Amino acid sequence: MLTAADAETFGRCIAVGGVAVFPADTVYGLACEPDLDDAVERLYRLKGRRPDKPAAVMFFQRDLALAALPELGPETRAAVEALLPGPVTLLLPNPARRFPLACGPDPTTLGLRVPALPQPLAALRAVTWPVLQSSANRAGAADARTLDAVPVPIRAGADLVLDGGELPGTPSTVVDLRPYQATGDWRIVREGALDRGAVRRRLSA
Secondary structure: OOOHHHHHHHHHHHHOOOOEEEEOOOOEEEEEOOOOHHHHHHHHHHHOOOOOOOOEEEOOOHHHHHHHOOOOOHHHHHHHHHHOOOOEEEEEEOOOOOOHHHOOOOOOEEEEEOOOOOHHHHHHHHOOOOEEEEEOOOOOOOOOOOHHHOOHHHHHHOOEEOOOOOOOOOOOEEEEOOOHHHHOOOEEEEOOOOOHHHHHHHHHO
């Protein structure tokens, strides 16, 4: 079980430009400050990920995520509230081009995560710092359900490693909400921890 001290150390690590291995509601992830070039470069290098591949920005509180994206239209905001927190990554319109280091070649699209943390990981809900987040595995390899499954070079290269025990092991479902404000349309880009029916029910509620 993570403690308040773990969450505080995690926040400090991110704030000073460190890279952390941490448990989420799906799989183990890597996190860093989303607006610091050196930290993002280190994270991508640990993963062996191409620098032009987008990542997601994770907030640990939904209200902080919505406050950081004031330009979202009312229908899109309602969809975000319906789906988050949860095991989903939302592709959102990003007209203000926020968090450009996370956006890859398309700065007008932002991937957003707010995990639904179970009680053993609930201390992380106190983190107010957003992070650039990607799964803690080598690019193209299997996701890590346990800390031991995170490759040793990644653990050794990180500044902080948090052990949250065994996780569900299925990555987040990626939902494209970019056309949602105008048309109400959405699509599943990657099937994952939340199935299509559950996404539909949440958006229809």
